[in-house]
Amino acid sequence: TIRITAQLIDAKTDQHLWAQSYERTLTTDNIFAIQDEISNAIAAQLGILIGGKNPAGLPLSTQADTQSLKAYDLFLQGRDLFLYRKDSADLYTLYKAMHMLEDAVELDPDFARAWEILAGIYWTAGRGPKYIARYYALALKAANTAITLNPDLGYAYSTRGVVTFMSKVRNGEEIDKNAIMQDFEKGAQNAPNMASTIEMLANSYFDLGYFDKAAAGFKRCLALDPKFFRCRRHLINVTLLGGHTKKAIHMLERDIKNGTGAPGPLYGPYYAAKHDRAFLKKMMQYMLGVGGLEPFHQPLIELLLNPEQADIIRPQVEHLIANTEQPIDEGSLDYIYFLIGDYDKMSIRPGLDYLWYDDERYRDSDHRKQVFIKQGTVKYWREHGFPPQCHALGDDDFECR
Numbered sequence: 001t002i003r004i005t006a007q008l009i010d011a012k013t014d015q016h017l018w019a020q021s022y023e024r025t026l027t028t029d030n031i032f033a034i035q036d037e038i039s040n041a042i043a044a045q046l047g048i049l050i051g052g053k054n055p056a057g058l059p060l061s062t063q064a065d066t067q068s069l070k071a072y073d074l075f076l077q078g079r080d081l082f083l084y085r086k087d088s089a090d091l092y093t094l095y096k097a098m099h100m101l102e103d104a105v106e107l108d109p110d111f112a113r114a115w116e117i118l119a120g121i122y123w124t125a126g127r128g129p130k131y132i133a134r135y136y137a138l139a140l141k142a143a144n145t146a147i148t149l150n151p152d153l154g155y156a157y158s159t160r161g162v163v164t165f166m167s168k169v170r171n172g173e174e175i176d177k178n179a180i181m182q183d184f185e186k187g188a189q190n191a192p193n194m195a196s197t198i199e200m201l202a203n204s205y206f207d208l209g210y211f212d213k214a215a216a217g218f219k220r221c222l223a224l225d226p227k228f229f230r231c232r233r234h235l236i237n238v239t240l241l242g243g244h245t246k247k248a249i250h251m252l253e254r255d256i257k258n259g260t261g262a263p264g265p266l267y268g269p270y271y272a273a274k275h276d277r278a279f280l281k282k283m284m285q286y287m288l289g290v291g292g293l294e295p296f297h298q299p300l301i302e303l304l305l306n307p308e309q310a311d312i313i314r315p316q317v318e319h320l321i322a323n324t325e326q327p328i329d330e331g332s333l334d335y336i337y338f339l340i341g342d343y344d345k346m347s348i349r350p351g352l353d354y355l356w357y358d359d360e361r362y363r364d365s366d367h368r369k370q371v372f373i374k375q376g377t378v379k380y381w382r383e384h385g386f387p388p389q390c391h392a393l394g395d396d397d398f399e400c401r
Contacts, residue, residue: 006038008045018045065150066104066111074104075114082121097121112150119143119159120196126163132170139163154191157183158200169349169375177376178383180204188217195225203234208377209356209387209400211238233262240266241356262286265335265353272304280304287335292326300339314340343367348374356389363401372400 202217
């Protein structure tokens with residue numbers, strides 16, 4: 001038997017407005033009915049107190065997708081560990097959540113929402129290069145299982161979209177951007193109040209160069225979750241790329257002052273023109289870290305400040321690459337090669353920042369053009385429209401500013 005007391009309290013006056021106790025015998029058959037009963041009672045009281053009612057006067061209902069109380073408990077714990085972990089690099093919490101969700105789907109193989117969250121966990125775990133192929137495969141299987149069991153889910157579509165895209169990029173396979181965009185759009189449509197699904201769709205618009213759509217998506221993401229710092233970072237970036245430099249710099253510097261700013265590579269030219277070595281140092285720390293790659297910082301800062309000395313500085317950086325004992329991850333290597341102009345050595349999936357970087361050399365480079373072609377972007381543009389900064393050159397070529 002459980003006893004639950006629900007209360008409504010005026011936050012301004014601390015006055016108790018309503019209270020009700022519920023004493024019920026808890027079983028796997030009635031736990032969700034109890035949740036429905038309490039949520040509807042609260043909604044009814046709110047309607048009385050504020051002079052309204054719940055949307056369309058419909059009863060509220062808790063959808064569990066399982067009759068297993070144990071599986072549901074594991075799902076709730078694992079989901080919250082995954083979604084609300086404070087540090088994205090906290091692998092202990094990530095794997096703990098993974099094991100909980102794996103146990104949940106073992107107890108109930110038809111538990112769609114557990115499969116959905118498990119897909120997201122596998123995708124997150126797959127970002128580590130040691131386990132990438134294994135976890136990408138598991139993420140796709142979990143997402144497809146969730147969608148098969150419940151096509152009305154949202155996050156499962158978004159996860160399938162991003163994992164499909166990244167898998168094909170890494171394997172050098174042809175990318176169907178239409179199918180991937182349909183997954184992102186379906187995810188946001190089915191879960192319009194989940195910040196993660198909105199963020200993934202907005203990122204895809206950013207990737208395609210549709211900056212206005214991306215900005216609207218990132219704003220929606222932040223309205224849902226003001227602490228979703230990736231959405232904040234990308235909103236600042238698309239603000240800059242949309243031509244609102246002063247506004248973007250103000251937003252960035254405010255966030256840096258608050259300890260949440262991301263001094264990414266897009267801002268290098270602006271602060272180099274101001275000879276702001278302090279900012280460029282922060283940018284190097286952000287992009288390359290402080291775990292052994294510090295010898296790269298100074299020569300790359302000098303290169304940003306004095307591009308005319310590229311022929312002198314580039315060999316110094318190449319020597320560091322060849323002789324450093326510190327393993328250099330793909331993202332850091334992309335940034336180093338980008339700054340020294342060795343574009344052919346960059347990965348085919350560079351960060352979004354590089355594709356739209358205000359640098360004439362890279363803008364006109366074959367690497368950038370091949371990224372757009374191999375990722376299916378140009379084919380998508382021809383079917384859905386080019387962004388304002390790009391246009392077709394006949395049937396076989398294109399150009400982007």
